[in-house]
Amino acid sequence: MSRVAVVGIGHSRFGKRTDVTLGELAFESIKQAVDDAGVDKGDIGNVVVGSAGGWYEESLPAVVVNEYAGLSGAGTMRVEAACASGSAAVKAAYNSIMSGETDVAMAVGVEKMTEVDTPTSVELIGRAGSYVWEFENYGMTFPAYYALYAVAHMNKFGTTEEDLSRVSVKAHRYGAMNPLAQFQKEITLEKAMGSPVVSWPLKLYDACPLSDGSAAVVLASEELAKKLSDTPIWIKGVGYSSDTANLSRRDDYVGLRAAVSAAAKAYAMAKVAPGDVDVATAHDCFTIAELMAYEDLGFCKKGEAAKMIREGQTEIGGRIPVNLDGGLKAKGHPIGATGVSMAVEITKQLRGEAGKHQAPIRNGVGLVHNIGGTGHYAYVTVLSRD
């Protein structure tokens, strides 16, 4: 089977970006990725744009982004898989190369979430479930969805609010090393524990912020990738799955079965085991989500995620460092950009270009875990140096 590699990466500064429009913001990443790949932008046959949308003024982000970057004429579409839209875009770009349609494709993730007021953003994300049965009468919010999982995990496994806060402290420690992160300041456990409740047991410091940002990756076919790059990072495994819109139709609330399924597919396709992973990004939209990810990805046994974070097993020097770019919590979570941002981070790590937050790379294997909604969509991508 032929292969596809990441040959170019680009990443904007994340945060409240009132200085740029959607097109300008996407361009920051597109320009870097095209330059990094060393391709002629006219050779990009397919530009897949991951964006959830609804909070910015444009209805057709893909064409707006392409027009600004002079990419009109390329095949394009906007893909939506909620907070996993970025990984869905990477997968669609990957598919267009694997199918032989094109030798070069680009995935662009972009979101501008701060052009509307915060309660409206909370409303738009809160509707990310089954509208009539969860929102219309009950006003679900995104923190509330994950809080339902947090309570169940705490009740079944003895995970504590302090364990959740430990995830946030780790995120901020690494965010402080990432010049593109929305929050670049370390925090204490006391500060996280003392922050206001958003949806009990989740507090402000358990939640990722609303963010603007973009990221882009240029992908190339095997033959071309070897010509373009000395360090192509191969997409070795892509697993994806989904679950019910309505949370009441889930079996339990202590893990995301879509993530378990996506991970199994990605590991099988890449022919690697969880223990082979040198470095990972996990979808920490809320602290509980990162803990469940450790378990869903097989980094630890079910119910042992709290032990992993307490023992520092997911820090540099631990068994599997996770979210060394600050994660969604500190780096920021511009929804459609996140999956592409994760692919950029793992590519940097595997290239050995992550600077202060570089993980030791032994097997040359990195993993991207990107969840849409509350496990409504799940994408797991395995990247490799060989």
Add this chain to the structure above:
Amino acid sequence: MDENPQLHSRRTLNLRFDIPISKTQEFWEALKKGKLVSTKCMKCGNVSFPPQADCPKCMGGEFEWVDLGTDATLVTFTHVRVTPASFAANGPYTIAIAELESGLKALAWLEGAEQQSVKPGMKLKVAARDGGEGNPYYVFVPA
């Protein structure tokens, strides 16, 4: 503070949806009488909640309405403090997922319980509420 110049758009967008309920009308009518009913597939016997006319298990299109009862056991919950824009007037509320006698689960507000007393495993009852404009909804209350 943010000092970048902005074009503050003059054009607003106000979305209000008219959502069809003709295939689940019996559910809403029964709820007005305080009953929680749902759809049972005539072909494979699968009971769905929320109700749906087409069976998600076997794709059969014939169904009957069955009574789900009003006894429930709390599975998980959260106390929502930061609410969406359209719930600004509702203040903090508790959302619970509870298991009905049939094993099916439902999500709704939990009303009338002291926050400290809410625990997984607590016994609940389903109760109907009037949402205005003839639209009922259901909540959980302590049994």
